[in-house]
Amino acid sequence: MELEAYLKRRQAIINRALGKYLPSVQELPGTIHRAMRYSVLGPGKRIRPVLVLAACEAVGGKISSVMPAACAVELIHAYSLVHDDLPSMDNDDFRRGKPSCHKQFGEAIGILTGDALLTYSFQLLSSGNKPAGNGSASxxxxRVIGEVARAIGTQGMLGGQxxxxxxxxxRSVKPQLLQFIHTRKTGALIAASVRVGALLGGASPKAYQALSRYGQRVGLVFQLVDDLLDRDGVVELSGEAAVRRQAERLTRSACAALAPLGRRGQPLMGLAEFILTRES
Amino acid sequence: MELEAYLKRRQAIINRALGKYLPSVQELPGTIHRAMRYSVLGPGKRIRPVLVLAACEAVGGKISSVMPAACAVELIHAYSLVHDDLPSMDNDDFRRGKPSCHKQFGEAIGILTGDALLTYSFQLLSSGNKPAGNGSASxxxxRVIGEVARAIGTQGMLGGQxxxxxxxxxRSVKPQLLQFIHTRKTGALIAASVRVGALLGGASPKAYQALSRYGQRVGLVFQLVDDLLDRDGVVELSGEAAVRRQAERLTRSACAALAPLGRRGQPLMGLAEFILTRES
Incomplete structure (x- = not known):
């Protein structure tokens, strides 16, 4: 399958870049660098950074110019998982088939590792190659830093959390609150990943708008599919069939939004389909 | 005393700005905004933001152009305190005479409040008024965002932590490790505060270098005085008298570094003296 090959190539590039950008364990203080690498490297679908690269390419940008930003977005995702897993939050002992960060390194280092990943992501976002965008590169x-900060702040990912x-x-769920969690906890960072790729790739205002719409819808689908896989959240409220129909409708709408990009939008269509049909 | 009046005026301006920039509790989700305000507002010497303003003024910049950055630095300080106080870290139930954030709001919200303050500080740093600096404002x-991220990352504040x-x-302390903690845990953010004010105030390379030197020394003094007040750290190693002499020598050296700034450097000299002689 073509998309599968595309995804594998992109994931390999991203994994190499993550390994390169993350501080080495030889650098002092080694413990936190080891914990950062432990929490980021290894298995992972890398959907967010793949979306950054794909959005950049969809507007004719070079992926080398967005690699630091793509990695930053993945570090932010990893930070959110490390903190979510902590005993006072979801209290998860395992993550991706191995002990979660705080189980491996202790709770204090778990907290600090999340903090370090978040901090380092902004360092990466402030550096990197010259973006191809109109206007001054800086x-x-x-603007990208502002977009990301808002997407993961109290009006975005943290608000959802x-x-x-x-x-x-x-222990009671109001539909409105669930909707709030949905659009923010996962969707905001997914949508921001697409916008970041578009901005750094030099999108025209029209292309940016198209990609923005796509990202927003795909972010929602991602969360709906999470609930379908876990059989909780909105699935408990509205039933599986209705949620699946909504996810399919949003995916079609996401792909339709890509029309102004022509053939360049095809990988993003494939990714939308992948997000809808994924099984984990 | 003149410095006291200067400090009070500055602290009042900063407190007003913090109250204005922090998200309102009316905004959803209210809990985290309440916890953010709880952890930042109220008593506090505001030394870091005062240094941002003073460094900006020392190079002829306007304080209105650095207020968002000054507040960002204080939010970062507050984030570090909120996470330091957590049960798995220092396990402190009180902070500035009231229950620490996690005691007041629960541990999960304590972790998320620190995360939110850190995230929001980068949002503030990416926005704000046009800086007066040479080169493009952006x-x-x-550069300021990069400086701050490095100062609070694993090579700075987090590394010290x-x-x-x-x-x-x-339960054993090697002098070298203690030195590492010292220069990073507190000193790095203090030194960065001075550099941030200098950069956004439009410092010439020569003035920037002078302020950099000043900031580095004052950051060290801050930590030495902390140890003198707590009677631990280097005081246990070298004795009170030696540490006090070192702090005094560094303060003189910090003030001497300000020579190129002429009279404009006077408030910073007063602040160095304040940091040396503070009693809490």
Whole structure:
């Protein structure tokens, strides 16, 4: 299958770049660098950085110019998993088939590792090659930093996480609150990944708008499929069939939004399909 | 005393700005915004943001252009305190005379509040008024983001914190490791605050170098005085008298570094003296 090959190639490039950008364990203080590498490297679908690269290419940008940003987005995802797994949060002992970060390194290092991944992602976003965008390169990069910070702040990923903590405490779920968690906890960073690739790839305003729409819809689908796989969240509220129909409708709408990009949008269509049909 | 009046005026301006920039509790999700405000507002010497403003003014910049960055630096300081206080770290139930964030809001919200303050600080750094610096405004701001990320990453504040966790575990202290903790855990963010003010204030290369030297020394003094007040760290190793002499020597050297700035450097000299002689 063509998409599978595309995905494998992209994942390999990203894994190499992550290994290169993450601080080496030889560098002091070694413990935290080891814990950062432990939490990021190894298995992982790399959907967010793949979306950054694909959005960049869809507007004719070079992937070398977005690699630091693509890696930054993956480090942010890893930070969110490390903190989510902590005993006072989801209390998960395993992640991707091995002990979670705090199980391996202790709780204090677990907290600090998440902090370090988040901090380092902004260092990566502030550096990197010259982006291809219109306007000053620095302006584009600053805008990207603002976009990412908002997407993962209290109006985005963190807001979704806080609402999730509150829902768990209350043991009752209001549909509106669930919708809030949905659009923010996972969707915001997925959508931002697409916008980051578009901005750094030098998207025209029209192409940026198209990719923005695509990203927003794909972000929602990602979360709906999570709920379908876990049989919780909106699936408990609306039933499997209705949620699957919604996810399919949103995927079609995401692909339709790519029309202005012509053939260049094809890998993104494949990725939307992959996000809809994934089984883990 | 003149310095006291200067400090009070600056602290009042900063407190007002913090109150304005921090998300309102009316905004959803309210809990995390309440916890962010709880952890930042209220008593606090605001030394880091005061240094940002003073360094900016020392090179002829306007403080309005550095207020977002000054607040960002204080939010980063607050994030580090919130995470340091957590049960798996220092396990402190009180902070500035009231329950620490996790005691007030629970451990999960404590972790997320630190994350939110750190994230929001980068959002603030990416926005703000046009800096007065030479070169493109965006370039200066990007450089500031890189400086701050490095100062609080594993080669800076976080590295010091990790080393501190490891020292506590081992219950033995090597002088070299203690030195590492010292220069990084507190000193790195203090030194960065001065550089941030200088960069955004439009410092010439010569003025920037002078302020860099000043900031590095003052950062070290800050940590030495912490140890003198707590009677631990290097004080246990070298004795109170030797540490006090070192702090005094560094303060003189910090003030001497300000010579190229002429009269404009005077508030910074006062602040160095304040950091040396503070009693809490």
């Amino acid at each position: 302006e584009v990069r600053l 806080v609402a999730d903590v509150e829902v768990t405490r209350r | 370039e200066v701001r990007l 990790v080393a501190d966790v490891e020292v506590t575990r081992r």
